[in-house]
Amino acid sequence: MSVSRRKFIETVGVLASSTLVPSGTIHGAFAEPSNTGSQNETGADYTLRIAATPVEIAPNRIISLTTYNGQFPGPLLHLKEGQQVTVDLLNDTDTPEQLHWHGQLVPVDVDGAAEEGTPYIPARGKRRISFVPKPSGYRFYHTHNRAGGDLSAGQYSGQVGHVYIEPKREPGNYDREVFLVLKEFEPTFSRGGDMPQDVLSPANKVKELQDKGESAMKASLAKGMPKGYEVGYASFTINGRMHGHGEPIRVKTGQRVLFHVLNGSATEIRSLALPGHSFRVVALDGNPVPNPASVPVLWLGTAERVSAIVEMNHPGVWIMGDTDDDDRRHGMGVVVEYAGHAEKAQWIAPPKFRWDYTKFAKPGATAPSPDETFEMMFVKDNAAVEGFNRWTINGVAFPMTETMVPPALHLREGRRYRVHMRNQSDDVHPIHLHRHVFELTNLMGKPTAGVMKDVVMLAGYQEVAFDFVANNPGMTLFHCHQQLHMDFGFMTLLDYL
Numbered sequence: 001m002s003v004s005r006r007k008f009i010e011t012v013g014v015l016a017s018s019t020l021v022p023s024g025t026i027h028g029a030f031a032e033p034s035n036t037g038s039q040n041e042t043g044a045d046y047t048l049r050i051a052a053t054p055v056e057i058a059p060n061r062i063i064s065l066t067t068y069n070g071q072f073p074g075p076l077l078h079l080k081e082g083q084q085v086t087v088d089l090l091n092d093t094d095t096p097e098q099l100h101w102h103g104q105l106v107p108v109d110v111d112g113a114a115e116e117g118t119p120y121i122p123a124r125g126k127r128r129i130s131f132v133p134k135p136s137g138y139r140f141y142h143t144h145n146r147a148g149g150d151l152s153a154g155q156y157s158g159q160v161g162h163v164y165i166e167p168k169r170e171p172g173n174y175d176r177e178v179f180l181v182l183k184e185f186e187p188t189f190s191r192g193g194d195m196p197q198d199v200l201s202p203a204n205k206v207k208e209l210q211d212k213g214e215s216a217m218k219a220s221l222a223k224g225m226p227k228g229y230e231v232g233y234a235s236f237t238i239n240g241r242m243h244g245h246g247e248p249i250r251v252k253t254g255q256r257v258l259f260h261v262l263n264g265s266a267t268e269i270r271s272l273a274l275p276g277h278s279f280r281v282v283a284l285d286g287n288p289v290p291n292p293a294s295v296p297v298l299w300l301g302t303a304e305r306v307s308a309i310v311e312m313n314h315p316g317v318w319i320m321g322d323t324d325d326d327d328r329r330h331g332m333g334v335v336v337e338y339a340g341h342a343e344k345a346q347w348i349a350p351p352k353f354r355w356d357y358t359k360f361a362k363p364g365a366t367a368p369s370p371d372e373t374f375e376m377m378f379v380k381d382n383a384a385v386e387g388f389n390r391w392t393i394n395g396v397a398f399p400m401t402e403t404m405v406p407p408a409l410h411l412r413e414g415r416r417y418r419v420h421m422r423n424q425s426d427d428v429h430p431i432h433l434h435r436h437v438f439e440l441t442n443l444m445g446k447p448t449a450g451v452m453k454d455v456v457m458l459a460g461y462q463e464v465a466f467d468f469v470a471n472n473p474g475m476t477l478f479h480c481h482q483q484l485h486m487d488f489g490f491m492t493l494l495d496y497l
C-alpha cells in the first residue's frame, strides 16, 4: 500500500481559501509556474504579491486581510535544495514590508528582517531576490513587520505561506501529503489571557525564577497597574476555513497521510488531535527527528512546524481539531472523512497529554560541548509600555524604533555556541533564531541531543538550552515569536566578528 517515491505522491493543500481560486482547488496550482520549470512574465521563478484582500473564512463571513497573491494561506512553494530561485516581491500596500524566509540559511539581504538590515519591500514597490534554498524540509514564509498596537499588521494579518524544500530522502513512507496552517483571525485586546500554560513536559519549575516572577507581578498589581494586554480572537481556521465550512480531507482506510502542520498564529500556542488516531512525528520544524515517536496530540508554539504520519486505521468521519473546546467550536478544526462514510463528524477528546521534545531525541545521547555559552534571562515588566507588557533579555528591551541597534552578542564562524535561556515569567515563549538551525541540548537540567529546530517553546519559570554552529555570517536576529512579545522588547541581535 505504501508508496514512497515522490512522483506518486499527491500534494494537496485542502480547503485553500482564496478570492482568486475557488475553494477546494489544488492549492498553489496557479502560483507555481516553476513546476514545469517555466518562468513568469517578469522572468522570476515566483511572484508574491502583498495586498489587502477579502478572504472568506466561512460562508458570508468575509474578512479583510493582507495576503500573498490574494489567498490565505499564501501559495505553497515547492523549492529544490541547492537550486537557486528568483522571487519577485511586490507590495501593493502603503506600508513597507519584510518577507521572512523562516527556517532557511539565507543571507541577510534575503532573510527579511529589518533589524538585521534586510532592505524593505517599498510601499507600492517591489524587490527582486535570489537565493539558494536550504536546508531541505518544511519551512515557511511570513511578514516580519512590527505590529505593536495595530491588530491588522504583522502576523495578525494573513501573510503566511508554506515552503517545502525537496530533500534527497523523505522521512518515512507515506501515500499522501497534506499541508495545514492553524490560524486565528479577528483579534482584539484583553487584559490578561487564557492561554494554556501547562502543555509542556517536564512540568516542574525553577523555584528562584518563579519567586522572582511572582513577586514582580504582585508588586506591579499592588501599585494599581492592570494586567498587560493580551490578544484574543473571534474566529479560528485551518487553511483559512472555519470548521464546518469547506471541503473535508478525504482519506481511505489503510492510507498513510503525512501531515505538515504549521502554527501560523501571531500569539497562540495550538494543539491538534484526530480522534482514534495517533501522529507519528517524523520531523520538527522540517528537520527529521532521530527518534520518530507516536503521540495522541500535537502541540505547536507560534511558528513551529510538525510533520507527522497518520495511519488511517479508524474509519469514520472525524473532527481533527484543537483540544480546546472553545477554540474548536469557533472554527479550529477540519473534517477527516473516510471513503464510504457520510455520518456526522465526531469529536472525541484525547487523553490529557504534555508535549515533550525529548521524546523525539536520540536516546541516551549528549550533545558535544559548546565553545562558548550565552546566558539569557527573560523578564516581563507588567503593563510597562502604555498598558503593554515590556520584555527584556538580560535587562535590555530591544528598542521599538526603526533605528539600527548594535548587536549584543558576537559570534566567530565555525564555533559552537550554547544559549542557556531562563524564563522569569509565567508565559510560554516560542523562541526563534534566524538564519541558523539549532539543536536542543538541555531541558530543565536534563541533557538531550539530536532534535534540530528553529523555534523552541520555553515554558513559564523554566530553563532550556540549545546549541548552534555559527555557519552563516551576518547579522542574526534572536527573538520570541509571540508578536506581542517581540514587538515590545523581546529581541536581540547577534553578529559575526
Ligand SMILES: [Cu+2]
Pocket: 427, 428, 429, 430, 480, 481, 482, 485, 486, 490
Ligand atoms: Cu514570548
